[in-house]
Amino acid sequence: MSDNDNIIVDTTTRLLQDLCTPSIVNDAEEGKWPTVLWNALEEAGLPLTWVSDELGGAGAEISDGFAVLKVAGSFAVPVPLAETLMAGMLLAKAGMNVPQGPMSIAPVQPGATIGLQGGVLKGTTRFVPFARSVKHLVVLADGNVCLVAAGDCSMSHGISLAGEPRDDVSFDGVKPLDVAPAGEVSADFVQQLGATVRSVQMAGALQRILDQSVEYAMERVQFGRPIGKFQAVQHNLAELAGEVAAAGAAADAAAEVVADPSIDADRRAAEVATAKVRVGEAAGKGAAIAHQAHGAMGFTYEHSLHHSTRRLWSWRDEFGNEAVWAGRLGRLVAARGADNLWPFITGE
């Protein structure tokens, strides 16, 4: 964390406390765009944290952006803040000017590709986050970063487990507004960045459901005492605390290295894979424990627990689930062999 992080975390927390209330999150799921929230985020410069000021952004540290995303994850922010951050980074890495307004990126599915021939895009890709809500899409196509007007694309709407837009987008015949060679931005890099971003968001959401569960367990009285006084409940919540701590550690480790090209490629791959596997596991276990602690109340739409738990279930499957990343990490392990297992773990 840079010294700036605490200021940015405080600013973001205050802003979201005021403007990202449970009813705003519910309204967003009904399709009502939270204009006030988005404008406030933009005014604070948060969506373009990862873009230098020459290219139109806030020019902050990578760690600042991840600190913002952890807070945003804890508030279930129902706008494409993470996606705009990522889109801004891809444009900036390709040296392109970055527009204002919400953005998203494509493709997001492991192995999916989009073509670019004669200045025109070709291909359809699935589950693009918030595609219908954004002004621009940043598309990786045939080794180029392309800035595309979302309105130029045809879409078929879908929604995630969390009720957020995940749309199928057809780019056939669309002419990008701007194109530049991708350079260090590869499809693998987009997957790594996305996996890290989702891990950091999940770490924030996990912290939130721990706080909510502890609070609820001390309020809810059964058999004449708060349920948090029962050892069985205490042990479940202690386990949740362990998962939260592990998720935070794993997500931080990936966030420190993912966007730093000076770090060895295998080490970056290992840290990102570790994060997506470990945080994904924590998301599953943690959401289950939080719901158990909340009883039937947490199963109602009225209670806000689902704002976090449904996002955890959605995010753990995006940019590769635990099985995908464990397979990749295990391949790195197997390729090095038994005598290099420990050096691989320590990174030296």
Place this chain on the structure above:
Amino acid sequence: MADGKFRFPAVELGPEATELRREVRAFLAEELRTGGFKPIADSWTAGMSPEFSRKLGARGWLGMMWPKKYGGHERTALDRYVVTEELLTAGAPVAMHWIADRQSGPLLLRFGTEKQREEILPRIARGECYFAIGMSEPDSGSDLASLRTAAKKVDGGWVVNGRKIWSSGAHLCHYMITLVRTAPKEDGGRHDGLSQFLIDLKSPGVSIRPIKNIAGDSHFNETVFDEVSVPDEMVVGKIGDGWRQVVSELAYERSGPERFLSTFVVMREGLREIGADADARSDEAFGRLAARLKTLRRMSLGVGSLLQQGQSPVTEAALVKDIGTRYEREVLEEMRRLLPARPLGQSPDPYGSVLRDGILYVPSATIRGGTNEVLKGIVARELGLR
């Protein structure tokens, strides 16, 4: 809001630690080449070798953080962390000195008399003096404060009667730091009236009976104290301060990498065994274990750096030990699922042998040094639930 109350600071190991790691690895490779040891699971309780401990002492890898005037080397907690993790993952026989180096020495450094420090710490740092833990009793395990071993005051010292149990290596150790009741319970709270004595295990009236474990080994014991005289100069710290002292001892006991690395050699030999037969299923299994291991190590290093800063990260250590010991078990289960079954009783092959030991030793992982139930209670208290 987004950052919780549990702190696991990121640690950057410097070039000195890298050089130290290189030295330890070179030493271990040479020892393996010349038959100095055979890698085993749970080597920090099962691998007792005074000869190996003396070799580590000669290289300056015991008492690493202690002042030079007590035979120490004034290195950092993270330097010590690097040495211990390399020894553990090699499956090296470090059990003989483990308790003395990990907790008894630091306890004497903190609470002992000048004479105790001068006489004992240099011998520990040379790998020549070994300690047993004197906490649990036949009727007092998780509920340590209910212990009954008692001392009565006599002229010039104390007379101890009672028994301690589960003390690893007591039959080979020189001393036991023994938690005893020196004032009756009714005089205060149950944590009052306890004191720690440094008891020479060769003293008249001490008898040590081996207890065979389910692996067939006898390295833990029951130690009986029958009218054992302990001179005043062998009191550790202050009479009546035993509980506070033992809690600080437990912070050392719980915080190290041995709480998740006890079965590492099984994972390594399992990977060797699979070798070229690795497939998508084994990749996923090893990837999952590697992700857990890397995360535990990062958390554990964070605990190490808090210790280095002089803090007492009791809850963080409890969290790592709870998750870490469950991971140790998961390694064994995952290897079993990946590799064909085999008779394990007297397995001559390295994988079969470490898997056997791992399976037979792992039940103790979630019990020793505080059961996982006790640890979860510590976490729950920190969460505000108790």
